[in-house]
Amino acid sequence: MKLASLKEGGRDGTLVVVSRDLTHAVKATGIAPTLQAALDDWSSAAPRLNALSDALNAGSANGAFKLDVAALAAPLPRAYEFVDGSAYLPHVERVRKARGAEVPASFYTDPLMYQATSAGFLGPHDDVVVPSEDFGIDLEAEVVVVTDDVPMSATPAQASEHIQLVGLINDVSLRGLIPGELAKGFGFLQSKPRSALSPVLVTPDELGEVWQGDKLHLPMRTWLNGQWFGEAECGVDMQFSFAELVAHVAKTRPLTAGTLVGSGTIANQDTSKGASCLAEQRTVETLRDGKPSTPFLKFGDTLRIDVTDAAGASIFGAIEQRIVGKA
Known part of the structure; x- marks a missing residue:
């Protein structure tokens, strides 16, 4: 799967799952609000994010939208190390x-x-x-x-x-x-x-x-x-x-x-x-x-x-x- 962060929702952005061809995305806030939050609970979040990624790539993810790279922050806008x-x-x-x-x-x-x-x-x-x-x-x-x-x-x-x-x-x-x-x-x-x-x-x-x-x-x-x-x-x-x-x-x-x-x-x-x-x-x-x-x-x-x-x-x-x- 591919993960990114939108420039919204505060300093740490908003987590989105991105399609394999980088053309579409879907917010993953129902799983984790930010990528850091997902990493903090990776064993639980990763399978759910993978399922969302599969749905997005199959064209069946609810709320999917066209990706604008200019709207992206760094995937991790800030990190511990x-x-x-x-x-x-x-x-x-x-x-x-x-x-x-x-x-x-x-x-x-x-x-x-x-x-x-x-x-x-x-x-x-x-x-x-x-x-x-x-x-x-x-x-x-x-x-x-x-x-x-x-x-x-x-x-x-x-x-x-x-x-x-x-x-x-x-x-x-x-x-x-x-x-x-x-x-x-x-x-x-x-x-x-x-x-x-x-x-x-x-x-x-x-x-x-x-x-x-x-x-x-x-x-x-x-x-x-x-x-x-x-x-x-x-x-x-x-x-x-x-x-x-x-x-x-x-x-x-x-x-x-x-x-x-x-x-x-x-x-x-x-x-x-x-x-x-x-x-x-x-x-x-x-x-x-x-x-x-x-x-x-x-x-x-x-x-x-x-x-x-x-x-x-x-x-x-x-x-x-x-x-x-x-x-």
Whole structure:
């Protein structure tokens, strides 16, 4: 099934079930008022939401309406926790090579992760508002999963059972602020503003054979200002599966239902497939030409992030955003 939230009913939106082809929806308020409420009682809510999804896709759901993506908030307008990884080590390897540094051996066995902001997520078509172009505005096209309650010290096999939803995220980064923050030794803060989620989140069973080994096996397609930018393969060169990432987070603490875990920027050893963030593209240029030539995003620039099935149909809906200055 596919789930989304309308921009109504308060900060956490109104839960709707969305048809497989993303054309219609039906409110699910008789089951749960919000997606967070559904996740809090997932074992009870999920079967009922699935039944509503079946009815919607069969054309028999009462109250179904035509879906307007512009009316959607992020599926989870705010969440208790968002932890982001860097599971695609080709990106890490190239970045470190560009500055003459080795990749520590531990990076191949111990995931790179950080605590991200979760107090609010942008809707799939919301503007990205940034105070200054000088901050080095970048997109990061990633896959994200959402869990129900995960017990402390869950193994990867156990963590896999707690991955309930899959989607896309634009993890906005301000590259000009990152070096100074990391130099303090305390991690990201100002350099990581609010991210944007895809229009819908999808249950793993809905993905079928393209969800294997707790990884999404499809290309991540990105466009900047209407021009193709990249289509890196999500299922290739991912050092750690989502089950391993979730287990890593839960090593010393339980995770609350509604926790989001991100993959990090999709990146492959094969750079001919383009990139999923500007920092990656600039690193490739630096290694090839001695300096980067692709600029960071400017006010007025647009971006599009999407994943499509074999027939070319969007699975999660596209993230389409414009970069704007703070009024």
